[in-house]
Ligand SMILES: [Zn+2]
């Protein structure tokens with residue numbers, strides 16, 4: 065393995081122009097570095113598919129990877145916008161999110177406790193699982209597109225933000241009222 069001594073903080077910008085780029089970074093040069101060596105990496109993805117269920121448009125921010133005796137410690141702040149459906153009207157909306165990276169990738173990888181992240185022998189780390197997890201944690205339990213969202217008519221399914229329908233509340237099947245209260249709980 066090539067060994068590049070890092071005597072100073074080095075700033076590197078990772079640009080992605082391809083939507084399928086992954087959050088995989090080579091920190092092999094830090095594997096043999098003395099404890100305390102670090103590198104700051106900037107992220108600026110116009111859009112990135114992090115996982116099957118998470119696309120971030122954009123994903124920006126920076127993090128610092130620091131060599132510590134247990135492995136590689138990552139610390140940074142990322143901001144993004146994630147698309148998620150409103151629980152009332154089911155329309156997709158863009159939610160601005162921000163989250164903190166604060167994670168140790170253990171090295172050697174077999175020292176990683178269960179449920180934690182490992183720094184592979186190849187020197188690569190993949191941030192996709194971590195970024196996916198942190199992004200999803202930022203979505204509220206019941207995201208709504210606006211406090212005044214009227215939701216869907218439980219009878220005909222009309223999006224009441226877009227237009228009224230002719231259904232009368234009184235005509236609603238009692239089972240649907242129950243379903244609605246369940247949905248709102
Ligand atoms: Zn809504």
Ligand SMILES: [Zn+2]
Nearest residue numbers: 217220229231
């Ligand atoms: Zn209706």
